[in-house]
Amino acid sequence: MTESFKVRVCRLDLWINPIFDETLARNPEVHLDVASSDPSCTATREALASAHAYHVCAAKDDLPKRWWVNADLINESPNLLCVSAGGAGYDTVDVDACTKAGIPVVNQAGANAHSVAEHTFALLLAVIKRVVESDRKLRTESSFKREDLMGDEIHGCTIGLVGIGEIGTRTAKIAAGFGLKVLAYDPNVSAEEIRARGAEPVSLDTLLNKSDFVSLHCPLNAQTRHMIGAEQFEAMKPGSVFISTARGGIHDEVALYKALSSGRLRGAGLDVWEVEPPPHEAPLLSLSNVVATFHTAGVSHGGRRNVARSSAEQILMMVDGARPPHLLNPQVWERFLKRREQILGLATKFEPV
Template sequence: MTTPPRPRLVYERWTDPAAGEILELSDIDVVKLDLTAPEEQSWAALESAHGYQVATRTDVADVTGGAQWLAGPALIERCQQLLAVCSAGAGYDVIDVEACTRAGIAVCNNSGPGAEAVAEHALGFMLDLAKKITAADRALRGGPLGNRLLLQGSQLLGKTLGVVGLGAIGGRLVELCAPFGMEVLVFDPYLDEVSADARGVRRVTLAELVELSDFVQVTCPLTAETRGLIGAEQFAAMKPTAFFITTARGPVHDEDALRQALETGAIAGAGLDVFHEEPPRQDNPLLQLENVVATPHTAGITVEAARDIAVATAQQWQTLFAGLRPERLLNPEVWPHYCDRFQDILRVLPTSISHEGLTEAHT
């Protein structure tokens, strides 16, 4: 009887060394993908991989040709041993989920561990814009202050928050805003009435949300459904006193339409952590506007979130290679095909029991 092959995991980088430390204790062959090395070396590693913690350097993909290392059809076709592809954090737009599903490859993300960091960042944007904190800072540093009453802000108390996509991040933001007594509206086609009532939010259409909200907060993932979701029509429907905030992905909203809405006073301001091009060029028109507060996709980058995501990432790979069904499986319809391939390649039949269910069974 032959010994099953040792699972091989290829990664580009961890959010924190804790992932590597945990995986060192597992029976998993962990290989670092060096994108500065000759391509042949990188392809040799990937072609032998059973798991791939996908490279997420979308900001340099167009410049360096790094797009070939994202989990698209070309990489999937070339890497025939690949069983699973995972991304760190909630975003998974660097993975072609449909192509993976067709190939029998499981796709996972880690939406929970970074939720606190991103939700706090979103709340920070809300407070900054409403209280004109960055605007006041710019005024103080820019010369004689003049009339400080021109920096009059507003309060969050009693305002209406509209959340587009009530996942882990949006849900945590709702909790953080509870002390402000805000009415919370949610547009999320996957949220049912029972869950909405339990969270104390009201389900509405997108049209209702943008019309009624004082803060429109986008936290949904970038998918075929959400690409271009917020455009000229939605910005035109917002209150002139409303703020647009996004910690999602740039292509969920139309940047030109947002710029026009901000320049014409159709909306009061915007808090942006994401852009169509990242990092954005310094001459990006949005960065020239005084009613914009921006950060370079750093909402989820905190010491705590980096470690939590790394730990969850390592545990997720342990779950996958143990033949258990991962909690954050994004394409559950792949499971039968995935199990067949897992058995053929690693000579072990996976189980439909999740890691969470297994833990409960032993308590």
């Protein structure tokens, strides 16, 4: 590598914790391009055309589709070696297209897991304790009794986790502290490992039938889109509560509205939506037994800092030829190493972060 050669990393001008830029800046052989998120910006296209690594926003409603990682963007970016999605999700990345091109993709699984797991229980408790209803009445009404807002206990109940990865595992640990029995369904995790993570492995049908609270902790993909629909809500225990801090689109919002408005379900705590933010006239927002947040479960100061640091560190690992911990398409690794050798040369070696 010549002195003038730099490994070029590109991110857009969307907000990110400063630790991302600071981490990359520790490596003198890395040049960071901060490009405009304006979908018509020619300079952004040029920056991506010369980029070796792309940190891409994982929030589908924050990032213009022009800058999503798909076959078209890959074709315009011949030097692109690797992609890092800025979250546990990767809705803005076509992983299959990256795999075909020899481009490894990483997410930041676990980086904001504590924040999301905590938010799961913030939503659950708000629904069960009727916190939002009480707050609204205290601000707008005067003639009501405490008994009109009587909530319930969660101790001794059963929570079912659909997905028990990093976030689901932390949710299971918190659940144990509340005295909850924990069930989990995850086809990608062995029964033995599910037990090691603090839950009893069950089928999805059993989980829905037996749980007082059903909480989603799985990614959105072709297999999980609308995985929870009318049939699944009908299978849930009458009076149970539905929680999602996963991704909008995994549950069917129309079917959920019907299950809630009919009284089949007791309530719902929703952090994720098909469209974010949901419009004010969204039917689910009209229900008093729905507690709604704006995909903020992982948007804590600590969570965002951890995600930004993780993304920068994994980018540095990949351009250095070191296998990152959260590789979504491991089958591409050997091909990536050959492309890296061709584009960067074997002399590329960074000091540890």
